[in-house]
Amino acid sequence: AQSVTQLDSHVSVSEGTPVLLRCNYSSSYSPSLFWYVQHPNKGLQLLLKYTSAATLVKGINGFEAEFKKSETSFHLTKPSAHMSDAAEYFCVVSGSGTYKYIFGTGTRLKVLA
C-alpha cells in the first residue's frame, strides 16, 4: 500500500527567500512521486515527477525535488520564492505498475512581499 504525508499544512516565506515543502511517502513497491501545484480556482498542474531515474528532479518554474529512499522523503525546494508561487502544493505517490495516485493533503504556500 502507498501513502503520503505532507508535513506542513501552511508555509509562509518572504519573497526572494528559499522554499521548502516537505513530503514523506510510504510504498511497498518502487514508487513514482510527483508534485502538483494548484492556483486558486484552477486545476492541478504537474511541477515535476520522479520515476526511478535521477534522484534530483528539476521541474518547472525553478522548482526541484530530491528523492531520498533512506529517508522516504521527496521534499520540494526552490532557491528564491516569487509572489506567483503562492498556491497549494500536493505531493503524490503511485506504486509501480499501478494506476492509483495517492495525494497528500496539500501545503498552502504564502509568499510575503
Place this chain on the structure above:
Amino acid sequence: GAGVSQSPSNKVTEKGKDVELRCDPISGHTALYWYRQSLGQGLEFLIYFQGNSAPDKSGLPSDRFSAERTGGSVSTLTIQRTQQEDSAVYLCASSLSQTNTGELFFGEGSRLTVL
C-alpha cells in the same frame, strides 16, 4: 480543446436534486479519473476508467454516486438525491498511460454547492 474540459464550472442545487457533471478528456487519453476536493482537504479518489470500463469504483462514497464513460472519451459523474455533504469541487483528470508513470492532466473542476 487542448486540455481537459469540465462542465459546469459551478453548480448550485437544492438538496435532493440530481446533478450531472461532465468531463471531456484530452483526445487519445485512455485513463480517466474523478476526484473530489472538499474545502481544506486533499483529493479524494472516486473512480478510475480505462477506456469505457471502470475497473476501480472503490472511491464512490455511496450508491447515489455513479459514473459512465462513452466512446472512450467523455465521462459523466452523476449524483442522485444530493446532500449538503456532497458540496465540493469535483476534479477530472486524464492520462495517456495506464501505469503510474504518466502525468495526470486536470480540468479546472466543477464546484458543486448543495443548499
